[in-house]
Amino acid sequence: MNFSPASAAIRFGSGLGPGHAPPANPGEIWESLHSEAQPAFPITPWQTRLDHARERRALRRTLRDDPEADLRTDLRDLNRADRMAAFADLEANLARLAYAPVGFHARLTRFWGNHFAAMAQGGILRLARSSYIEETIQPHVTGTFRDMLRAAILHPLMLAYLDQNRSVGPFSQVGRRRRRGLNENLARELLELHTLGPEGSYTQEDVTQLARLLTGLTFDLDEGFRFEPRIAEPGIIEIFGKRYGGRPMFLEHVLEFLDDLAERPETAAHLAGKLARHFVSDAPDPQLVAHMTASYLDAKGDLMALYRALLEHPAAHTPGHRKVRAPMELMAASLRALEVAPEQVTGLSARVANRWLVQPLDAMGEPLEQVPSPAGHGDLAAYWVTPQALAARTLWAMALPVRLGDVPDPRAFVDLALGGQASETLRFAAAGAETRVEGIGLVLASPEFSRR
Amino acid sequence: MRRQRPAITEAHQPLSRRGFLGQSLALGCSLAAAPLVTPIALAGAPGENRLVVIILRGAMDGLDLLRPLGDPFLPELRPSLSDEGVGLDGHFALHPVLEGLLPLWQAGELAFVPATSTPYRDRRSHFDGQDHLEAGTAGALPPALARDGWLNRLLTLLPGVEGRTAFAVGRTRMLILEGEAPITQWTPGTELALSPQSQLLLSYLFEADPLFAEAGQTALKMSGPSGTGLVAQDAEGLAHFVAEQMQGATRIASFSLTGWDTHQAQARALPPALTQLQAALLGLRARLGPLWAQTTVMAMTEFGRTVRENGTGGTDHGTGGALLLAGGAIKGGRIIGGWPGLAENALYAGRDLMPLRDIRAYAGWALRDMFGLEASAIAATVFPGLDMEANPGLLL
Structure with a gap:
């Protein structure tokens, strides 16, 4: 097997960083699912979203009965609270990815959250997708698909x-x-x-x-x-x-x-194919998918068995990165590589969160608390690669080191961030930038760093 | 020598909403706004003289800024970069796009040292070169955390220095002003300027990945100077902002301009950076008004560029380069420090312009004359170990 710790950290986890040793073998990645199943950085409970929805409904009813009632302040405060909670949830999701020891669990939570794509389309339930995922997906990532399916399908959202x-x-x-x-x-x-x-x-x-x-x-x-x-x-x-x-x-x-x-075989094949496509390649090795499908069926939908089948198969570890980091994954990998402290990522003011995270993610194609359709975000590598999204990635990547001010030497950083696998072109660019911050920015903006 | 990070504070609220700030806030609505900036650092110091140090990051080609048209070897060495210029003294000419600086030259408010450099030699790395330039030390650089900048060490020699509210437009940390003495940095909103060099490097990177190649090139076109996405750095606005602070208690300011790393098609790549530099100088002069008479501006770069054009119409990392001096306080309208010539045997390592004197000596004497310091104090503290030699008499 071609197992490379650095490649595995990039492919299955949150990437490389000075503070995180890459997994030594596939077993370590699998084990991390248990140890990372209870992540730090809390997400707004679904109950809070429900409470706010009730308050909003009550305010609207009052307005309906008495159009003269001055409730603008109350509605505004409620909307602001929901928005702030969504910003905080975004920061928490980003921090969970960026600071997990491996990050496979956080990546799987995103995968399944996208598989069961749902969102609130305005109205009285707003900006509640993270709360929904926290309640339906997160607890079952290491459980059975049956339980996750029940939780997601029966959820109000x-x-x-x-x-x-x-x-x-x-x-x-x-x-x-x-x-x-x-x-x-x-x-x-x-x-x-x-x-x-x-x-x-x-x-x-x-x-x-x-x-x-x-x-x-x-x-x-x-x-x-x-x-x-x-x-x-x-x-x-x-x-x-x-x-x-x-x-x-x-x-x-x-x-x-x-x-x-x-537990139907078609479900097993569909999930196995999608998971392999997500992590490994747009066209995964049919033997890998067959192995995963069989393991899933043998284990009666136990997801841990499905992941084990993925991680233990040699075809999951072929060299080269064929997939593209989603915008949030790119951000998390950047923060991780540059050792940005969690305090600089969480508890941001609305203004800073909006400018630094929400708007850039929107421009890169991952709008706050939204999915593009019930099918979720596309899962082929090319999905994220559009001119507008690349311009947004570049802007953010070039801005992050500026924001940090104190950055490492790009010539060393290029090896750290790419695990020693950087191309000569990227090394050349990192060393040839006019300033350190631009050198770092170019590494983060490069296709190589966007690959996983 | 240890850098005191707490001495640098970030001012999140602008001091003033007039002038440049109003302008930057109007620009600041875009996505790119908040983080994409280069700090300029300002510091308050006693006295009436003003000092602005502009760091030209990326290795400015002094031979193109100030073309030695009188040198017989120039046309052969630089066939595409030696055709014309704005004549100054019969030997040197300004790059054609710098025509707007001619009035300063004529008024004695502009001068050049054509062949100077820091003591940094041979490795020709931008990052290390800039650190040497800003640290102002000779020999090996101190460890990163122990580095401080020579403008900050200057502050430790001046009585009554206070931290000033400071402002930033640009894109890099200013090591030159970091250190024990109190200063303030501020980062106002501005658009991201993706320098020509970054655009070029990014275009190589995108090209190398088939999946990213086409979308990446389109993104860069959207982002180019003519596009709407990433507009050029606003050097003039920056200068206005610095001038506004200098009307108050600020006496020392430093900021960066980028876009100088012209490895390719320099005839096209350099004018945007030169235009920014010119806009900064003219902006300072216009907005400082009567205070211009008490102002010294030094624009310096980490090293010069090869005397020969390379195979792609550009120039590569070199050694000796030009120091630009401007301001009403200088004795201008002249070329300072001599000219080594471009003959093969006059070059450094057979490829670069030979620096005739340490750039720190020029800066050191300017500081001495501006702030009434002893030359020995400059050599002991600001530029440790520097042999100051004779005073070049830069100021009036």
Whole structure:
């Protein structure tokens, strides 16, 4: 096996830095999932987002009843609090990546958070994506896919994002009375994006049947997730040759289906392929994916087995970096390489956070608390490489060393940041810059440093 | 000698919202605004004389700034960089884009030392060269954490020095003003200036990766001087800002200008940097008004460039180079310190202009005459171990 500690730190972790020894072998990367499962740097609890949503709803109701009421200050304060919390969450997510001993766990949290892409589209629930990931993804990264699937699909943010809370069984109590019907959005994405994959063998009929089965899943701002029998479609629903449900409908029927879905071979192949594509290559070795798929199925969806299969396979360690760091990963790797202290990354004023993190990330293609679609950010290397995004990466990379002021010698830094694998061109550029800060900036802005 | 980091404080609130600040705040709305700046450091000192030190980072080509058109070897050595100029004394001519400086020359407010350098030799690294220039020491540099700058050591000799509110526009730390004496730095908003050298190097880097090549070149075009993304450094605004502070209690200021590393197509690459330098000088003169008469400006670089043009119309890292002096306080309108000539046997290592005198001696004598110090104190503290030799009489 071609295992290189420096390459592995870049490919599977947060990159290299003077304060972090790269993993000595694949086992160390795997072990780090346990030791890094409880990261420092807290994220705003989902409950806080819910509380704010209730307050916002109350303010709006007051305004509706009394248009003259002066609530601008209250609404503004609430919005500001939400925004500040989102900035703090961004800083925490960045710090978790930048300061983890290895960072594989933080990278996987991002991977699964993107796999179960969901966000609040304005309205009373705002800027809540990090809180959602913290509640649904983070606890299950080292658990089973089944548990993660349950947590994500039943979460209010997902239900709202994919319109499940608007879907009403036509023959349910509410459906019959109010002539409301199904919304297939979540059902379709659950099969296409979250489990079986776009290549999965399912039909429109399966989607429709699943939409019927999923009715009843909803939420309210007081309790959060709720199963509402009055909108649940009653009766037996047959999908993939198995019968689910009954009269009346229970949440357990939905969970039973989700659990079955989690262990289907197509789900295993989809997840294995996506994970290998994310970490290794746009076109991963089919033997690697097959090995991961088999391990996942053998272990009944135990994600630790899936990761082990990835890390232990030689094809995961072929030399060369074929993927591109996402904007936040680039930032974290830069902070790590330059040993920027956590205090300089967290607790920033709104102005500084906005200028230094939020706006640059937005310009690089990772807007605050947003995903571009239910499919999340694209996972091919070229996804992040657009002229505008590269200009934004360059701006940020050239600015970071200026901001720090005191920077190392670029000629030494180029080896440190690239683990001794820097090309002659990059060494030349680092040494040929007019100033130290520009030399550092050029290393950070280089395609080589953007690769992982 | 240990650098006292706490002595440098960051002022987050601008002192004044007039003039340059208003301008920079207006510019400051862009994404690039906050962090993309070079500190200029200012310090308050007693007396009425003003000193501005401009560090030209990247190795300014003195032979192109001040073209020795009278030297018979020039056309052969520099076929594309010797065609014309703004004649000064029959031997030397200013680079054509510096025509705006001619009135200063005529008024005796501009002078050049054409062949000088720091004691740094042979390695020709920008970073080390700049550290030598700013530390003002000879021989091996002290360890990074123990370094301080010669302008800061000057402050320790002056009575009644106070930390001043200081301001920054530019892109680099100013080692020259770091040290035990109190100074202040400030970083106002400005656009990022990606220097021509950085653009060139980045374009090599992007080209080397097929995935990044096309998008990278487009990004650089968007970012170039003519594009909207990364505009040129605002040297004039910087000068205005420095001048405004000098109207108050500030007496010493230092800032950087970049864009001098012209390895390629120098005929095109150097004018933007020269234009910035000219704008800075004219901006200082215009805004200082009557105080210009008490002002000395020194623009210095880490080393000069090869006397021969290279194969790509540029020049490479050299040794001897030019020191530019300006201000109403100087005895200008003249070339100082002699000319070694460009004959093969007159060159340093057969490739570079021979420095005739240590640049620190010029700076040291200027400081002595400006601030009424003993030459021995300069040689003991500001430039330790320097042999000051004769006074070149830079000031009026």
